[in-house]
Amino acid sequence: MSQDGAPNFVSIPNWVRRTGISRSKTYELLAAGELSARKVGRRTLIDLKAGLVWLDKQHAPKISMPFAKRRRTEVV
Template sequence: MENPTPKFTTIDNWIVMSGMGRRSVYEYLGSGELKAVKVGSRTLIDVEAGLAWLRSRPPAVIRAPRPRQPVAA
């Protein structure tokens, strides 16, 4: 049986789950864009809300690489 996705997770686990950096997690928590709750001294991120927030972010715009120039011999 697979482990179900937790409803809430620690910041360290969220960083692993989302691929976000620690600094940006705290910035988005501070701005209120990323939702979390406090349980005693622990900060727990609402996983469903966090994943929905990530899905709502604009898509990445990535340009195709320039063709390589041949190396002169």
């Protein structure tokens, strides 16, 4: 635990709950070296501070409103 009471490392399920990143995507990021982790027995523990720094560096997607459906008007 760090001095502020937050854990230094979190389990994969805890990481998924905290970030919303899926379990399979988390394993992809670990395999690619994007996230750092330690193996303790059978558990994989992600470095929380480094993971949150990585998450902050990711670009937010540009979200736009979908095109409104155009209504056809009948010509009389």
